[in-house]
Amino acid sequence: AQKITQTQPGMFVQEKEAVTLDCTYDTSDPSYGLFWYKQPSSGEMIFLIYQGSYDQQNATEGRYSLNFQKARKSANLVISASQLGDSAMYFCAMRFVTGNQFYFGTGTSLTVIP
Amino acid sequence: KAGVTQTPRYLIKTRGQQVTLSCSPISGHRSVSWYQQTPGQGLQFLFEYFSETQRNKGNFPGRFSGRQFSNSRSEMNVSTLELGDSALYLCASSPDGVGTEAFFGQGTRLTVV
Numbered sequence: 001a002q003k004i005t006q007t008q009p010g011m012f013v014q015e016k017e018a019v020t021l022d023c024t025y026d027t028s029d030p031s032y033g034l035f036w037y038k039q040p041s042s043g044e045m046i047f048l049i050y051q052g053s054y055d056q057q058n059a060t061e062g063r064y065s066l067n068f069q070k071a072r073k074s075a076n077l078v079i080s081a082s083q084l085g086d087s088a089m090y091f092c093a094m095r096f097v098t099g100n101q102f103y104f105g106t107g108t109s110l111t112v113i114p
Numbered sequence: 115k116a117g118v119t120q121t122p123r124y125l126i127k128t129r130g131q132q133v134t135l136s137c138s139p140i141s142g143h144r145s146v147s148w149y150q151q152t153p154g155q156g157l158q159f160l161f162e163y164f165s166e167t168q169r170n171k172g173n174f175p176g177r178f179s180g181r182q183f184s185n186s187r188s189e190m191n192v193s194t195l196e197l198g199d200s201a202l203y204l205c206a207s208s209p210d211g212v213g214t215e216a217f218f219g220q221g222t223r224l225t226v227v
Contacts, residue, residue, distance in 0.1 A: 033214065043202050045218035052214070091157070095216070101147060101170055102206070102216070104157040 002027050004092050006105035013082045014113050020067070021077040021108045023092035031097040034075040036066065039089040039107070048090075051075060082112045116141065118207045118219035126225045132193040135222045139186050139207030143215075145169075146188040148180060151202040151221075160203075163188050164210070195226045 003026040013019040025034065036048040051059045051066045059066045067076040079086055092105040119138040127133050139146050147162035147170075159172035163182035180190040192199055202223050208216040 035216065037218070042220065043204075043223065044220040045204060045206075047217055050214045100145060100162050100164075100208075101159040101172070102149070102157070103159075104149075106156050 002029075002094060002096070002103045004094050004103050004105035006092055006108050008108045009106075010109045010111070012111050012113055013079075015084060016081055018078060018080045019082055019110065021079070021090050021092075021110065023075045023077065023105060025073050025075065025092075025094050027073075027094065027096075029096050033095050033097075034066070034068070035093040035095065035102070036064070036075075036077045037091045037093060038086075039091060041088070045091070049077065079110075084112050084114060086110060087112045118205060118217050120203075120205055120219035120222050122222060123220065124223050124225075126227060127195050128227055129195055129197060131195050132191060133195060133224060134189050134191050135203055135205075135224070137188045137190075137205035137207075137219060139188070139205075140217060143207040143209050144186055145208045145210055146182060146186065147206045147208075148188070148190050149204045149206065150174075151204060152200075157204075160190065192224075197226050200224060200226045 005024045032053045034051045037045045049061045049064045049066050051068045058068050063080045065078045089107045091107045093102045121136045145164045148160040149157050151157045162170040166182045177193045182188045202221045204221045206218045
C-alpha cells in the first residue's frame with residue numbers, strides 16, 4: 001500500500017532561520033514522484049518542488065530544497081531563510097507513473113515567528 | 115499562462131440538494147483530478163479525467179460524479195448532499211496525469227447546512 005507520513009503536526013521557526021519538514025513514504029513501486037505543496041489559509045495548493053525517484057540529485061527551487069534519501073524512503077523539505085509569508089500548511093505527496101492520483105500526508109503547519 | 119480556475123469559490127447548500135463544481139485546467143493540460151479535503155479525513159482522491167474519460171476513481175459513493183468536456187474543463191456533481199460533504203474541493207491540472215507538473219486551483223469551499 002502507498003503511504004505518506006508527516007510526523008510533525010506543527011512547527012515554529014524564527015524568521016530568517018532554516019527549517020526542515022519531515023516526510024517519509026512507503027511504496028514497493030520503483031517509479032514515483034514526490035511533491036511538496038504549500039497551502040495558505042486561502043486554500044489554494046501551491047506547488048513548491050518535485051523529486052523523481054530516479055533523480056540522482058536533490059531538487060532545489062529557490063529557497064526550497066528536497067533532501068531525498070531513497071534508501072530511508074524520506075523526502076524532507078528544507079526551507080532556507082524563512083519569511084513571514086511561509087506560514088502555512090505544507091503537504092508532502094506521492095504520485096506514480098502507473099497511476100495518476102496523489103497520495104497526501106496529513107500536513108505540517110508551519111508558523112514563522114518575527 | 116492562466117492558472118487553474120475553480121468556480122464558485124464558496125457555496126452554501128441545504129441537505130438533500132445537489133451541487134455542481136467547475137474546474138478549468140491550465141491551457142494544454144488534459145488531465146483533471148479532484149480531491150476532497152476535510153479536517154478529519156485530510157485530502158482524499160475523488161476521480162481523474164483525461165481526454166473526457168474517467169481514468170481513475172477513489173472510494174466515494176455514487177452520489178459523487180464528474181465529467182470532462184472536449185476543452186478539458188471538468189465538472190463534478192454531488193447529489194443528495196449530506197452534512198459530511200462539507201469540505202474544500204480541489205482540482206488538479208496536469209498535462210497527462212503523471213510526471214512533474216501538477217497544479218491545483220484555489221478550491222471550492224462547500225458548506226452543507
